[in-house]
Amino acid sequence: MTMPTSPDADKAITIIDVARIAGVSIKTVSRVINRETGVGADTRTHVENVIRELDYRPNASARALSSHRKYLIGMIVASIGQFEYVGQLQAGVTESCLRAGYHLTVESPPPEGEARRAWLARLQSRRAFDGLVISPPLSDDEELIDFLINANIPIVRIAPADKSNLTPYVFTDDYEASYQITSRICELGHRLIAMIEGPEDHVSARERRRGFNDAMRNHGLIPRDTMRVRGDYGGISGFECTEALLSLTPRPTAIVAANDLMAIGALAAISKHGLRAPEDISVVGFDDIPAASACWPPLTTVRQPIDKLGELASDLLIAGIGDPRHRTDARSAFHPCEIIVRTSLGPPLVRS
Amino acid sequence: MTMPTSPDADKAITIIDVARIAGVSIKTVSRVINRETGVGADTRTHVENVIRELDYRPNASARALSSHRKYLIGMIVASIGQFEYVGQLQAGVTESCLRAGYHLTVESPPPEGEARRAWLARLQSRRAFDGLVISPPLSDDEELIDFLINANIPIVRIAPADKSNLTPYVFTDDYEASYQITSRICELGHRLIAMIEGPEDHVSARERRRGFNDAMRNHGLIPRDTMRVRGDYGGISGFECTEALLSLTPRPTAIVAANDLMAIGALAAISKHGLRAPEDISVVGFDDIPAASACWPPLTTVRQPIDKLGELASDLLIAGIGDPRHRTDARSAFHPCEIIVRTSLGPPLVRS
């Protein structure tokens, strides 16, 4: 009835076409598609060939309807498109989903009230997603996590503080990364080392502080209270914290900022006060964001493969969804971190 | 047969339940859900109430299967999680999708070869997505766009250079933004104004250059060739370009960088060479990225509501998919831009 404006009239081929041409039942084709056991080797090969020749791709909606699976996983973030971290995570999760034939949707929960209740309700009973990857800081939001566990929806938490085996989770070794870079600073001869901590509700901030503390202690240093300031991971807070630090006597000779944005803020404050890095004060950060190599001096920082972390989380999730027998054990570590040496860190001037 | 480990045994309620309880046929319920005409006002209200009481939500897979729609839209980007711009776009598109009951999946095409062919094939015939939002610079990838048009899959291009009516598109007025900020610099009394241009394959870069040129000309200034340098939107290129600019005699008194990352690089070079902004040289950027307020001095820049642009694109796409009769006209502009005044721009020292 419609005008011939629609060149996609080529009807997609279905499992029935494949079955007819292969000379088997659709059930057998279904078994091959889903890699189920119980198909003769020859039959399997033959069906696989027909599938390839016809370029057959199963209709995801039909599978979803009859299998009660959606082939959709959700990534829950506090805020979309605002943090490098989340973007990198998403890149990794996408990679994993693509490989497994899942789609990924990124969502952030409404902060409160009716909208939030409705949003939570939609998640229940796998009506929306087959499973969820929860990114920080939501991975430690007890109310949310408890709700999801009760709703029996598969989740994998990314970098949670709570390392109990409530749910599977993945993490980077922030502690180790911080320990290493702090040790390096100590070994360069610095004694007055300040830390601009991150917000208390981020595990990464807490772990980086722990690593800092332990490295200091193991090098015989006790950080003074005045040399610990707290930022909010924003650049401006790094700037302000550093101004406070610069007014101290004696002044620190090195600053460990819990992330790059604050480190860049620190560099800005140093520059504003007519001081130079690393000659007067060394600065290091964490994350290796793009701006870290654009600022002056270029920032020595710690790079962690966040995208790989997302990939790992998604692999874990999909394995858990796919087949109970493949369920991996409840946790998984991930650590490699890499110190990116640029020029914002140097030895202290002989003085302290 | 399974152990009572599965509390989600509460069977989801279906259109049949709603129909039975409301005392109508499922077809009538369907009409109400889809806001079709041809339902008595009373009947409609009644059914709506039942739907609300039962907290009924249509099964997306079933709708998808019978309607040949997926309720899934794709956002095609060159690279996931690497640019602020893309993240903001995604936030807006997500917002729009959520409102319309669609899911969003972000993907980036394999660069070439077999993988790319397979990826393109999957897009055909709406087998994967109901429609696509194409972000720059892919929105000007002729091969890709032509393929999608031929495959008859609805697309909306974001910020394309090609403003022909091939497909619907949305854009921000980069030209206007650049014209305005450049004019401001001229009116402050600067005469030696340099521009660090962006990469030629980004429309935004070309438009920002056009706006710069026209503003200069309209203020009686002719930019010298040596005062035009080209970066790649990366911070390091901004740094290098600026070092070249600083070696000029006479030196520019103001630099317009085509994006913030390059502007931050420019600030870094200025600082390295013992100069100060804005006293010795003013710098402005575009985009207002988070680091723009963290650097020293804080960057005067132009903010454009990129998330709103994504929302607009998605609204346009969904309107086109949803009902041919609602199809909006083939293009749509979007302009508001806002100059964020911080301190990296000031009047020139009386000298030139």
Place this chain on the structure above:
DNA sequence: CTGAAAGCGCTTACAG
């Protein structure tokens, strides 16, 4: 190892 039947929960096409 293989298959015939029923059904997932909607929409489409048709009828009145």
Place this chain on the structure above:
DNA sequence: CTGAAAGCGCTTACAG
């Protein structure tokens, strides 16, 4: 304005 029937393309549950 309303509805009965068929069907979308798979998987599940069962049988052999």
